[in-house]
Amino acid sequence: MTPIVLGYDGSDFSVQALDWALDEAELRRLPLVVAHAWQWPYGDAADEDKAHLRKAAEHVLWHGAECARSTGAGVQVTTDLYEGPAARRLVELSADAALVVVGSRGLSELPRRVLGSVAGYVAANARCPVIVVRGPGPLPAPVNPGPVVIADDEPDDAVLGFAFGEAAMRQLTVAAADPGRIPARPGVEVRAAREGETATLLVVGRAGRPVDDTLVQHAPCPVAVVGG
Structure with a gap:
């Protein structure tokens, strides 16, 4: 495995x-x-x-x-x-x-x-x-965990697959700035990202552009970097 x-x-x-x-x-x-x-x-x-x-x-x-x-x-x-x-x-x-x-x-x-x-x-x-x-120390366990947020405007299949997989495993929703452009996948709700909410995980694509080190270093939640 x-x-x-x-x-x-x-x-x-x-x-x-x-x-x-x-x-x-x-x-x-x-x-x-x-x-x-x-x-x-x-x-x-x-x-x-x-x-x-x-x-x-x-x-x-x-x-x-x-x-x-x-x-x-x-x-x-x-x-x-x-x-x-x-x-x-x-x-x-x-x-x-x-x-x-x-x-x-x-x-x-x-x-x-x-x-x-x-x-x-x-x-x-x-x-x-x-x-x-x-951040340092153990991860807190939130009472109401936030969504898995797709950070890309035009996410590729790798980003979508990873985001929906994480959301399904953790029984969370997927959020995006423009949810209408993201096809829903079985069992996972897709909704608009809400200003000020804390995400459980931010998912961003690696393909076709350099990884933004500022995002990796300063995002308010864990960041998943996905793709080739």
């Missing part, structure tokens, strides 16, 4: 991503791969120094996997430890994944220019849908 891949770095931000990834794995009845990457940032180093850093990375990965196993309801959890850039590894794993889930720190402009955005890079280059989950 194709897995859900979670990018996990031990931060509070990746806790939200872990919650969402577990949700997806349970709803889709798929296994979960918890992935963590590490690299020595200071040039040449003694093997002993690198071993200490690798040991720390192994602990981070172990912690993420244990959190997933203790929280997930029957989800099979495996791990992937990689020496090198996290963004590159997540894109590699996306080739055989149903979905990649990553957290986003919502960096300000200067740090984003210096460090780049792992979430933005993965969203733009992955071979499968990517969900970017923003």
